[in-house]
Amino acid sequence: MLFRRLSLRLSAGLIGSVLLVVAGCGGSGSSTQEGSGAGTADADAQQVYRWKLITTWPKNLPALGMGPERLADLLRVMSSGRLDIKVYGAGELVGAFEVFDAVAQGTSEMGHGAAYYWRGKIPVAAMFSTVPFGMNAQEMNGWLHYGGGMDLWRELYEPFGLVPFACGNSGVQMAGWFNREINSLADLQGLKMRIPGLGGEVLKRAGGVPVSLPGGEVFTALQTGAIDATEWVGPYNDLALGLYSAARYYYYPGWHEPGPTLEAIVNKKAWDSLPPDLQAMIQAATRMINEDMLSEFTARNNAALRTLVDEHAVELRKLPDDVVARLRELSTQVVAEMAESDPLARRIHDSYTEFALGVRDYHRISEQAYLDAR
Numbered sequence: 449m450l451f452r453r454l455s456l457r458l459s460a461g462l463i464g465s466v467l468l469v470v471a472g473c474g475g476s477g478s479s480t481q482e483g484s485g486a487g488t489a490d491a492d493a494q495q496v497y498r499w500k501l502i503t504t505w506p507k508n509l510p511a512l513g514m515g516p517e518r519l520a521d522l523l524r525v526m527s528s529g530r531l532d533i534k535v536y537g538a539g540e541l542v543g544a545f546e547v548f549d550a551v552a553q554g555t556s557e558m559g560h561g562a563a564y565y566w567r568g569k570i571p572v573a574a575m576f577s578t579v580p581f582g583m584n585a586q587e588m589n590g591w592l593h594y595g596g597g598m599d600l601w602r603e604l605y606e607p608f609g610l611v612p613f614a615c616g617n618s619g620v621q622m623a624g625w626f627n628r629e630i631n632s633l634a635d636l637q638g639l640k641m642r643i644p645g646l647g648g649e650v651l652k653r654a655g656g657v658p659v660s661l662p663g664g665e666v667f668t669a670l671q672t673g674a675i676d677a678t679e680w681v682g683p684y685n686d687l688a689l690g691l692y693s694a695a696r697y698y699y700y701p702g703w704h705e706p707g708p709t710l711e712a713i714v715n716k717k718a719w720d721s722l723p724p725d726l727q728a729m730i731q732a733a734t735r736m737i738n739e740d741m742l743s744e745f746t747a748r749n750n751a752a753l754r755t756l757v758d759e760h761a762v763e764l765r766k767l768p769d770d771v772v773a774r775l776r777e778l779s780t781q782v783v784a785e786m787a788e789s790d791p792l793a794r795r796i797h798d799s800y801t802e803f804a805l806g807v808r809d810y811h812r813i814s815e816q817a818y819l820d821a822r
């Protein structure tokens with residue numbers, strides 16, 4: 449059933465992408481193929497690649513966790529079973545925050561998560577996930593696929609033996625779940641909050657205490673009072689985690705995650721071992737899941753929000769303007785510092801910010817003007 453649905457979604461546009469990818473896949477896989485006799489080529493076409501895909505998400509979590517599941521299903525169908533990928537939730541093979549290292553070491557061939565989880569190892573990686581007050585999903589996709597972002601991301605992960613792909617996006621998130629009201633900047637002082645990425649650093653500078661926790665541990669930490677607040681995703685995913693029963697106030701807007709890109713990472717040696725048609729399928733399927741997840745969130749967030757408010761008596765609140773203004777100021781500092789760690793980080797920072805400023809100017813008179821006008 450799922451296969452049928454996914455197959456039907458392979459639009460003409462996506463097939464166009466596949467053709468482009470095949471044309472651009474002149475890597476080692478393709479040269480091996482060219483040098484092979486017909487018998488070897490037949491053997492390549494028969495070979496089954498059985499891979500493990502480890503994720504940072506609880507197994508089968510709606511949307512975020514279903515991205516890698518659908519990716520594996522889609523690749524199995526596209527490849528007629530030649531690429532057979534088994535998906536593992538966080539903690540089944542390795543912990544959520546061990547995914548990057550495990551795929552780099554080849555323990556698993558593939559991983560799914562978010563680049564900001566690796567900020568402790570590669571600070572600038574966070575920019576490939578999301579930047580506070582930065583680009584939204586549509587703009588991130590523009591930068592990654594047509595603005596040079598993807599090339600820089602590959603360059604950043606290359607020394608770790610990893611090949612990254614954009615593979616999912618939630619759209620603008622919610623500011624999160626709070627057990628205390630946020631009426632002024634003073635209310636952020638000492639606030640112990642689960643918030644990853646650059647947003648966590650911004651909260652720290654605003655006087656809060658950012659905590660890093662994988663999704664599977666968020667509910668318990670909030671319920672037991674180990675943390676005062678948490679951000680997670682948005683209504684659809686937050687409803688699935690049951691966060692409404694552990695906190696009273698649900699704040700917006702998601703200043704810290706305006707359209708986070710999720711990543712699929714592939715071990716470079718495993719990638720190089722694939723024939724070019726299977727490489728092209730991974731390129732196309734990750735691109736499809738990148739779009740598919742955003743569509744699912746867009747379709748389901750509103751109904752989930754109504755359930756939260758109407759059935760679970762969640763109090764929806766907007767962060768005060770002065771709090772947002774201060775967080776924006778601090779974000780500017782944090783993002784500027786991204787450029788300082790090394791030359792590649794500077795190139796990534798400069799590419800991101802130049803693209804973001806340009807697209808923002810245009811979107812003022814297009815997307816934003818339209819949203820204000822309708």
Ligand code: CA
Binds near residue numbers: 621679680
């Ligand atoms: Ca989040």
